[in-house]
Amino acid sequence: xxxxxxxxxDCSGCGTCARLCPQGAIAMQADEEGFLYPDIQQExxxxxxxxxxxxxxxQDGHFKEAGPARFYAARHRSREVLEQSSSGGAFTAVSDAxxxxxxxxxxxxxxxxxxxxHKRAETAAQRDRMRISKYVQSDLGETFIQVKADLQKGRxxxxxxxxxxxxxxxxxxxxxxxxxNLYVCDLICHSIPSPYIWEAYKTLLEKENTGKLTHVQFRxxxxxxxxxxxxxxxxxxxDGETVLREDDRFYExxxxxxxxxxxxxxxxxxxxxxxxxxxxxxxxxGIEKYQPEWFDSLGVSLVMVNxxxxxxxxxxxxxxxxxxxxxxxxxxxxxxxxxxxxALPPERERFWEDFRQFGLxxxxxxxxxx
Ligand SMILES: Cc1cc2nc3c(=O)[nH]c(=O)nc-3n(C[C@H](O)[C@H](O)[C@H](O)COP(=O)(O)OP(=O)(O)OC[C@H]3O[C@@H](n4cnc5c(N)ncnc54)[C@H](O)[C@@H]3O)c2cc1C
Numbered sequence: 001x002x003x004x005x006x007x008x009x010d011c012s013g014c015g016t017c018a019r020l021c022p023q024g025a026i027a028m029q030a031d032e033e034g035f036l037y038p039d040i041q042q043e044x045x046x047x048x049x050x051x052x053x054x055x056x057x058x059q060d061g062h063f064k065e066a067g068p069a070r071f072y073a074a075r076h077r078s079r080e081v082l083e084q085s086s087s088g089g090a091f092t093a094v095s096d097a098x099x100x101x102x103x104x105x106x107x108x109x110x111x112x113x114x115x116x117x118h119k120r121a122e123t124a125a126q127r128d129r130m131r132i133s134k135y136v137q138s139d140l141g142e143t144f145i146q147v148k149a150d151l152q153k154g155r156x157x158x159x160x161x162x163x164x165x166x167x168x169x170x171x172x173x174x175x176x177x178x179x180x181n182l183y184v185c186d187l188i189c190h191s192i193p194s195p196y197i198w199e200a201y202k203t204l205l206e207k208e209n210t211g212k213l214t215h216v217q218f219r220x221x222x223x224x225x226x227x228x229x230x231x232x233x234x235x236x237x238x239d240g241e242t243v244l245r246e247d248d249r250f251y252e253x254x255x256x257x258x259x260x261x262x263x264x265x266x267x268x269x270x271x272x273x274x275x276x277x278x279x280x281x282x283x284x285x286g287i288e289k290y291q292p293e294w295f296d297s298l299g300v301s302l303v304m305v306n307x308x309x310x311x312x313x314x315x316x317x318x319x320x321x322x323x324x325x326x327x328x329x330x331x332x333x334x335x336x337x338x339x340x341x342x343a344l345p346p347e348r349e350r351f352w353e354d355f356r357q358f359g360l361x362x363x364x365x366x367x368x369x370x
Contacts, residue, residue: 004038004051008263010058011037013137014168017051019144026051033352034196035137035262054174056167056276057269063170064274069304071331072314073284073294074323076301081320086133086219086230087283088301093321094185094279094313095127095158103156103181105130106147108138114202114216115195118143118161120150130160133187135218135254136198137262140165144172151178160185162192163270166277183313186275188282188302188337191265193254200360201250209245211238218250225299227285231255252368258342259351259367268341273328278310279303285334290326302331 004026005011013036018026025044028036038051056063076082076089085092095105099122107130109119117139121127138161147169150157159169159182166186173179202213215237223229232251235244253260270276284300294300303323305311314323332338345351347367355363 001040001045001047001049001051002042004040004055005058008037009267010264011055012057012164012168012264012268013037013262014056014165015140016054016056016144016168016171019172020050020054022046022048022050030195032196032356033194033262034199035194036139054171056171057164057264059171062269063167063174063276064270065276065278065306067274067306069273069275069280069306069328070311071326071328072303072305072323073287073291073326074301074303074321075294075296075299076321078320079298082296082298083221084128085131085299087225087281087299088296089299090281090301090303090321091131091160091185092127093317094183094281095121095130095160096124096320097313097316098156098158098183099124099127101156103158104150105158105160106143107160108134110134110216114213115139116198117141120146132217133219135193135250136195137192138162138165139195140168144169147182148173148176148178151176151181154181156181156183158183158185160187162187162189163276163280164189164264164268166275167270170276180309183279183309184277185279185281186270186277188280188335189265189268189270190255190337191258191261191268191342193260194262197253197260197355197360198250200355204360204364205236205247206238209238213238214240215244217244220244221298222246224297225283226297227283230283230299249364249368253364257351257367258345259348261342261344263344266341266344268337271337271339271341273304273332273338275304275306278307279305279313282331282335284331286330290330291324294324302335304331
């Protein structure tokens with residue numbers, strides 16, 4: 001097999017192909033934007049085709065539930081949890097339900113230099129590090145293998161990630177008798193930014209402010225939770241400072257310039273109400289219009305229940321989470337990524353050429369601050 005995918009728009013980098021290759025002939029390699037793609041070592045390939053057949057991006061059905069999903073407004077009962085979560089703390093509630101049963105949680109965390117990677121949590125403290133959206137593609141590493149090993153030991157597992165990662169895990173475990181112990185939780189995903197831009201941004205912040213980053217936070221509720229403010233307000237601190245500083249340039253690059261997202265996000269197969277997960281979590285944008293008494297300036301989650309497994313999980317959250325079923329039409333109106341992917345901007349290639357040649361400070365000046 002020469003390639004797993006024909007065009008970069010057909011690969012989300014989930015790595016399922018590499019984990020399933022019976023010869024171990026596929027390595028995930030970063031391209032010049034820092035996104036991972038499978039690279040087949042031809043000398044070891046036996047042309048079995050498993051990599052293509054199980055690619056969740058290319059396979060019919062994409063490992064989705066048949067639906068229809070049920071939509072809920074949800075809010076954690078603890079004000080402290082709301083303060084430390086992106087929206088209404090749904091992730092904390094569903095992960096606590098699994099941890100309480102002696103289960104294991106997988107989600108996006110930081111390493112010591114704030115690179116984003118999936119980690120495993122057995123305690124609430126380890127899980128807490130997964131809270132708050134990280135607007136960078138997370139490196140899954142050996143996560144799928146670890147999930148399988150936990151399931152084989154009889155542990156319950158909650159995997160949380162982007163929809164393409166969720167579909168990757170489902171493809172990896174397709175047909176396994178271990179599935180009844182697995183809960184898959186995905187996000188409604190706007191798109192996923194480049195790890196190399198994130199690297200360059202961290203370096204720039206450290207250079208401009210002369211110090212080492214000791215805290216980063218992509219979203220905050222410093223101006224309250226709202227569609228207009230929540231994704232702004234990237235906060236950081238250096239050398240253990242207690243007062244957090246603010247910078248909105250990464251937000252501008254991600255949400256306004258849009259040139260830093262993965263090419264496959266423009267042809268995402270997961271922007272609909274049929275999900276490759278048991279539950280989907282997101283912000284309940286628009287709740288103030290549809291059910292004002294539900295609005296809370298500390299956040300409200302949207303929880304989509306996509307399967308019986310998902311319904312059972314939500315039931316187990318009752319003690320921690322307030323929730324109420326809502327019409328699907330509200331979220332279909334508010335969430336673009338339940339109906340279509342976002343297009344790549346026409347200046348994407350030029351942006352990356354400029355970034356490679358002149359660096360991040362230059363593209364920030366010319367694309368964000370112009
Ligand atoms: C890249 C990205 C795009 C998003 N786009 C939208 C959108 O268009 N509309 C919308 O309503 N919501 C979007 N969200 C989801 C939203 O930001 C919140 O994560 C969601 O509402 C859950 O909030 P919470 O309070 O329940 O969870 P929190 O406690 O904030 O938990 C965060 C959860 O997100 C997971 N996560 C964080 N970063 C990543 C990452 N880089 N890759 C994979 N998983 C990650 C963690 O594992 C954890 O499960 C997006 C999130 C991400 C990471």
